[in-house]
Amino acid sequence: MRRSxxxxxxxxxxxxxxxxxxxxxxxxxxxxxPPAAPPTPPPGELLGAAPQDRRVTKQPDGRLVxxxxxxxxxxxxxxxxxxxxxxxxxxxxxxxxKITVTPVEFTSGGARKPLATLTTQDGKxxxxxxxxxxxxxxxxxxxxxxxxxxxxxxxxxxTALPTGFRWEIVLKSRPAKK
Numbered sequence: 001m002r003r004s005x006x007x008x009x010x011x012x013x014x015x016x017x018x019x020x021x022x023x024x025x026x027x028x029x030x031x032x033x034p035p036a037a038p039p040t041p042p043p044g045e046l047l048g049a050a051p052q053d054r055r056v057t058k059q060p061d062g063r064l065v066x067x068x069x070x071x072x073x074x075x076x077x078x079x080x081x082x083x084x085x086x087x088x089x090x091x092x093x094x095x096x097x098k099i100t101v102t103p104v105e106f107t108s109g110g111a112r113k114p115l116a117t118l119t120t121q122d123g124k125x126x127x128x129x130x131x132x133x134x135x136x137x138x139x140x141x142x143x144x145x146x147x148x149x150x151x152x153x154x155x156x157x158x159t160a161l162p163t164g165f166r167w168e169i170v171l172k173s174r175p176a177k178k
Contacts (some may be wrong), residue, residue, distance in 0.1 A: 086142030
């Protein structure tokens with residue numbers, strides 16, 4: 001036997017009225033709100049969780065965010081992580097980058113001085129020389145330009161890198177054909 005939709009609707013309405021009559025006359029008090037969540041700490045770096053080429057930070061919502069680079073971007077020195085800064089500064093007659101992974105220094109010019117000295121991980125110096133005396137370089141950021149070092153119109157450019165250095169010869173004009 002099939003019932004019509006109006007009969008089903010009446011039956012549902014009657015059941016609702018019957019259950020409403022069973023409620024107490026006075027409204028019950030609203031339930032107490034849940035206890036407040038403890039305050040979340042501000043986002044911060046998890047210092048023991050990342051090396052020179054990664055950083056892990058904890059966000060206020062508890063998520064961990066990992067930033068990764070293809071080369072070192074910071075160095076652990078004096079008990080803290082410091083961002084690499086290859087800006088050259090002169091000290092003691094040599095040019096040194098402010099902060100790099102591999103210590104390196106360049107000559108500030110003159111004869112019989114090494115062009116560059118790089119210190120290996122085990123503390124041994126590796127010296128690179130240039131066959132002629134070098135003029136005082138022009139320094140911009142992490143680059144030192146030794147004008148006319150490879151002959152007239154050709155400069156030697158050394159650049160401090162996070163893990164060493166690079167050198168290039170820059171020609172100001174095309175060499176003459178012979």
